[in-house]
Amino acid sequence: MVTIRSETAESGGDPPLLELRGITKAFLDVRVLHGIDLDLRRGEVHAVVGENGAGKSTLMKIISGVYPPDGGSVALDGRPVSFRSPRQAQSAGVGIIHQEFNLLPERTVAENVFLGHEPLRRGLVDTRTMLRRTAELLDAVGETSFAPTARVGGLGVARQQVVEIVKALALDARLLIMDEPTAALADHEVELLYGLVRRLQERGIGVLYVSHRLVEVFDLSSRITVLKDGRRVTTVPTARTSQDQLVRHMVGRELAHYYPPRAEPGRADEVRLSIRNGANDRLRGVDLDLRAGEVLGIAGLQGSGRSALARAVFGVAPFTSGEVRLGGRPVRLRTVRSAVRAGIVYITEDRKGEGIAARQSVLDNALLAGRAVFPRWAGRAARTVRVRELLAAVEVRAAGDQQEIRFLSGGNQQKVVLARWLALSPRVLLFDEPTRGIDVGAKSAIHDLVRRLARDGAAVLMISSELPELLGMSDRIVVMRDGAVAGELPAQATEEDVMGLATGAVRGEPR
Amino acid sequence: MTAEVTREPEGAAARPVAGGVVRGRLVRPGGVLPIVVILALLLVLIAIQQPDFFQPASLLSFLGRSAPIIILAAGQYFVIVSGEFDLSVGSLVTAQVVVAARLIDSDPGRTWPVVLLLFGFGLLVGVANGLVTTTLRVPSFITTLGMYLILVGAVYLWSDGAPRGGLSDEFRRFGRLAFEDVPLLGRLPYALLVLLAVAVLLLLFSRSDAGRTLVAVGDNPRTAELTGVRVGRTKTVAFVISGLAATVAAILLGGYSGVSFQAGLGLEFTAITAVVLGGVALGGGRGALLGAMLGALTLETLFTLMNFYGVSGALKSTVQGLIILAAVSVGALRRR
Incomplete structure (x- = not known):
């Protein structure tokens, strides 16, 4: 911490673009942020990483004016600010690019960019000025492949993202928050985004880059802040750390909870459910065997296809290609009803919404x-x-x-x-975050139950974002990344092993 | 720490869930107690003004007259509790009456085939409402409003602007005749027996697996879908019940008040008001069939009372509007 402060100082006497001190936030008595410090310089890309639930989104929502902090201070250019709405944050120069875009598909690029603050002339929208300024902004970020008059709905995801960014620039954003910006992009589009981020940097814009993907973080950022359980673990210059070290910072915690004993080795034999080359628009080339009597853990970051896998098997969003066998016989699970009739059940993670x-x-x-x-x-x-x-x-x-x-x-x-x-x-149980939002006592009751079901001969697949739970409960762990199986780990695996595969820091053996 | 999951000796772990006690069934939200109280109050007011109302003969004829609207409310109940609306029932009633008159054309021999045809038509309208709402995902408010307009127009077109033909006496007896000289009761209208039969049938349905599933669909269609419920089919069944109920109501009303383009005018709103008054939540998921039917009876009682006290019948729709607003705001306040 101290060393980093001294490095910050070398950029001169200017106050940093953004300075957070001791930010705290609680929702209904649950502390989600504990005294977070963070600063961002002009023209810097500062990455924020952490597991699901580490507090990244909440922190970004505080910076962009969605929530007020309970304690601590936010300063822009050294002046304390307290935003009461996202609109106030916008006019102060804070822009945010969400994972889901906020665009009107039937309107043109220019109309989207100036939505809500159209330039006026004699009370009417000044279309010519709007088009000219949009063209200037597109030019400034090096985007020449589409015109300001193009219909947004006709552009691909990557170009829509450019529109989002230009939209923020049109409001004179000096600080841009990018929340998982590559989640929706194909590999070759990621390169384009890199170029764009560097151009923003050259214009002196500070970028807070929130991502699960460590490779990108290392490619783009100059400093990295690691959050865990609502606390800042460390802030390090990117050049002085490694992916391994970061993963350790992200997961470092002790196993304190009691888990029921695992299946005896050799107990799990019969393959109850097998998937070969399963794919749909969220999944690709999934091969998986689920045996009677075992608890198979599924790990992966948010959006890695964990839930999509369970939902494909359960017929909610079925596989569009590949083969599924149940007890050795091919089955077609095109609807929830057919899955339930075949003895497959799914316990959703969104209990209130669909459970x-x-x-x-x-x-x-x-x-x-x-x-x-x-x-x-x-x-x-x-x-x-x-x-x-x-x-x-x-x-x-x-x-x-x-x-x-x-x-x-x-x-x-x-x-x-x-x-x-x-x-x-049921013969196959698919648990999606079975203990999310559940108190500790009920948690271990559910753990016991899951284990007992497996012991009584059910095949259990369990998705969990909580690594200790996953490691404590599973007989095997399959890690997913980008809609595919990234690798398989034995019950003795460590959190570092899982996170390594999940973030792509470690390449899994193709099975 | 937990008991065996699969082989639990009966009654051993009674501690956590207290068996099947139907506690506070009447007072909980969606229960029938409030509507029973309101109905009792109105009956007291009637008794003050017109004690003769409680003579068995006049009471039974009142119930018989109320039968069509109670049946319509029962049909509407299933649609509303599944989370939808059926605005087409009023014009369906009109259509059925007008169609019956023209096809029967006062020939008694055609009565039963035409009755069969009317049920077929009611079923068809229900299926159409259900399919458009669930497969094309048109909000049912719009679907059934469209159906309402289509039926109104089609009937005018088909009958060249004035109802033609006539109903046979055999057709009309359900709505207007009664068993005479029944011991103790006196005059027992056929309509009342039809009502009892429909009520029993629908109460059985509402307690069946399909009936309970319907309410769950109205509460949370996502949950229902992820449990293997065929949500579209379930809702379509509700629309079909409503269409069939409208057919029965049309047969009774045609018999009672004759053939006109006004036969079913405004009945969709009367039915919705009755259902809401009976404690059924708009938007679905809560409420009892019995409540909806009692709501209809209460509404008819209220109109009778207004009549006794000399309040203009023109205020009927105003009163209905006030009831809907009041019932919904009470529900909203309680949810806070």
Whole structure:
């Protein structure tokens, strides 16, 4: 820390473009940022890295005026500022390029660039000035492949990104936040983005570059700040660190939680589910074997295709090519219904949005799958008895099974969802972040349950962003990157191994 | 730390979930208690003004007269609880009455084939509403508004601007006749029996797997979809029930009040008002069929009361509007 401060000083007496001191932020009593310090000089590319949930997005939202900080100070050019809206931040020169673009596809490039602040002449939009200034800005960033009059919807993703950047420049942005700018780009488009970022640098614009991809971070940035669990771990000059060292900074934490014992070696034998060359618009060339009796962990960064994989198997967004076999027999899982009928169930990560029906009772939620997929009038009573037994067995705590599920804690809601699926005696269970938003006690109950299901002969696939959980629970770990399998690791792998594969710092052995 | 998942001895772990106690079924949101209270209040007000109203004969004939709107509300319930609207029922009723009159043309021999045809037509309208809403993803408000206009226009065109033909007596008896001299009750309208039959059938459906699934779809269609529910088909079934209910209502209304282009005028809003009054949430996911039907009965009682107290019938739609706004704002306030 001290050494870095002295380096900052060598750029002269000027205050830095952006200076954050002791930024804190909490949501509903949960501290997500603990006293973050960060500075950005003119013309500098400063990378911010960290695992999912490290606090990167929250920090960027504070800088761009979406949230006010609870404590600490933000200064631009040495002057303290406190933005009360993104608009205020924009007019102070802070621009942000989100992962999802904010463009009107049916309007022209120029109309998008000047949306909301069109140049006027006698009260009317001055189209000529608008086109000229757009052309100047495009020229300034070295973009000549399309005209200001082009329709935005007709441009590719990379060019739309250029429009977003020019849009920020039109508001005289001096500081540009780029949040995972390459997530949507193809490999050759990344090179174009590099060129653009360097041109912004030459114009003296400071860039905060948020990315999971360490390769880019090393290509572009002059300094790197690592965040972990809402704290700043370190800020280092890029030239003085390595990918390995960064990965260690990103994950360094101790395993303190108890996990149930793993499957005995050799216990998992029969391949229950096998995928060969599975692909769709989010996935490519996925080969995967899931055995009865094992818990297979799926690791990967956000957007790496982890959930897309589970959702493809479950028929939500099916594979468009490749082969899936269940118990050795080829199956076509084109709809959720066909997957459920085949004995495959998926426990979603978005419990509130697509896991529960909030205003229905605990019992109705637990009965939902059985009623929908295997409806019958005669067996109703028996089914209700069985579901009630399961609700008791997974220890759902509620005022009664007629209570609306929205009043239950996250952990209890998750147990109800589990009971819903267990009632169908599934053969393959796909868990997507099974313990997200769940308190510690319920967490280990769910861990025990997952392990017991595998021991009783189910094939379990478990996606988790929490590496300790993944390492603690899995018999094997498959790491995904960019919609493909990056590599496979044994149960004894370390967090560094996983992060190495996930970020592309380490190339996996092709299997 | 947890009990065995698969083989739990019955009743052993009763601690966490307290069995199947149907606690506070009446007072919880979407329950029927509020509408029962309102109905009772209105009945007391009627009793003060017009004690004769409670003679079995007049009470039964009142129920018989209310049957069409209660049946329409029951059909509308399924659509609303699944998260949609059906604005086409009023003009469907008109269409059915006008079509029946022209096809039967006062020939008793044609009664039953035409009744069958009407049910087919009601089913078809329901399927069309459902498919356009779920496969083309047109909001049902718009879909059924379009259907409303199409039916109005088509019926005018088909009948050259004035209803022609006539209904047979056999057709009309459901809406206007009654079993006479029933012990204790006196006059028992056919319409009331039709209502009872429809109510029983629909109550059974609402408690079946399909009926419960329908409510879950209205609550959260994403969850339903990710549980293997065929959301589009489920909603289409709701529209079909509404179309069939409108057909039954049309047969009763045609019999009771005869053939005119006004036969079903405004009934879609009366039905929606009744459903909302019965505690069913607009937007879906909450509410009971019984509540919706009681809501319709309450609305009819209110109109009768207005009549007794000499309030102009022209205020009917104003009253309906006020009820919808009040019911929805009470729901919104409670959610805060």
